[in-house]
Amino acid sequence: MQAEFIERLVSIFATLPTIGRKTARRLVYYILKQDESFVKQFAEALLDLKQKVSYCPECFNYTDVTPCVICSSSKRDSSIICVVSDPNDVVAIEKTNDFHGKYHVLHGVLNPLEGIDANDLKIKELIARLNNNVKEVILAINPSIEGEVTIQYLAKIMKQLDVNVSRIANGIPVGASIEYTDEATLARALSARVVLK
Amino acid sequence: MQAEFIERLVSIFATLPTIGRKTARRLVYYILKQDESFVKQFAEALLDLKQKVSYCPECFNYTDVTPCVICSSSKRDSSIICVVSDPNDVVAIEKTNDFHGKYHVLHGVLNPLEGIDANDLKIKELIARLNNNVKEVILAINPSIEGEVTIQYLAKIMKQLDVNVSRIANGIPVGASIEYTDEATLARALSARVVLK
DSSP states (O other): OOOHHHHHHHHHHHTSTTOOHHHHHHHHHHHHTSOHHHHHHHHHHHHHHHHHOEEOTTTOOEESSSSOTTTTOTTSEEEEEEEESSHHHHHHHHHTTOOOEEEEEOSSOOBGGGTBOGGGTTHHHHHHHOSTTOOEEEEOOOOSHHHHHHHHHHHHHTTTSSSEEEEOOOSOOTTOOGGGSOHHHHHHHHHTOOOOO | OOOHHHHHHHHHHHHSTTOOHHHHHHHHHHHHTSOHHHHHHHHHHHHHHHHHOEEOTTTOOEESSSSOTTTTOTTSEEEEEEEESSHHHHHHHHHTTOOOEEEEEOSSOOBGGGTBOGGGTTHHHHHHHOOTTOOEEEEOOOOSHHHHHHHHHHHHHTTTSSSEEEEOOOSOOTTOOGGGSOHHHHHHHHHTOOOOO
8 A cells, every 4th residue: 555665664674673663664754755875875884784794703793804903902901801792792891991801702692492502602712712811701791590591601611721700790780779779689789798998 | 993884884773763872783783693685675675765665746645656556546535635744644544444535645744943834845736636526625634733733724725715624533532531631632522522312
């Protein structure tokens, strides 16, 4: 009933996460109102994304140069590797300007229910990087149930290796109130209390 | 820091309505995980949208055939024209399966504050369609302040023409409760009460 070319793009947008069919239609009508140059840039950016972006062979983050800018930087400390589940987490940690080591992206967490086991993640590749130069591995993985399983699994297989393994702290977020913090977080914050004196 | 080609597509997605920068990044990572064929189809659909979709010369809805399927259908009653502000509204009304006339899309409503006047809308084109065959014009325009102004403006310029003009009813939505209905809607529902006996 509506133009077929509209429906086709609506259907594609609707397959993306967080976008329902109504939002998809709104986006398509917005795009219809833009210049042709906008659409060309959009299409080109999509094609370039798949053609020019790939995994860094060292840290497995997405990159368009090999190795990625972080892995090839002489300013980054190769003796500390921060392990994350997703490339998004690298972006978040880089924003803190507080970490100067390197990263390793697992591309997921262990999830037996969904059939995701160690071979589906970049775990072998992480272990292969742990030579004598690496002094510490920081696990910066979401404290979900699957995340916890992944953290325990990694800690176990790294036990016999000569490397320090840590995990980022759980606790009350800065600026949050104790009253509204969930019990699990509060329990962790209590048991991980920091001695002041 | 992240791949330039990722940032470029994130920026483009973030210009779309309802999509913030975090969601944009999530969409790009989702797309990175898809097959190359998905990206090709997406890019093609974008280019096709702008190249093959245009205004129907009669009703000004978006179409990829000229005139559009509704305007060229012999099953639609040419004597009733439903005037809407946006193509989205045509989709909504068609879903009711209750309207068998034709449409006219204004592409906006009058908005003096944003400098949108009658010449920016397809109003001249609407008046040009009102020949002797057209018996009724139904104004299906959102009852916002700008919508009301547009409804009053259209009603005024059609006053001297030999055509019936109506607007769709305001009232309590089906399934809603009187208790939670806003005063403006309730006042309209009362004054537009329907005699039963």
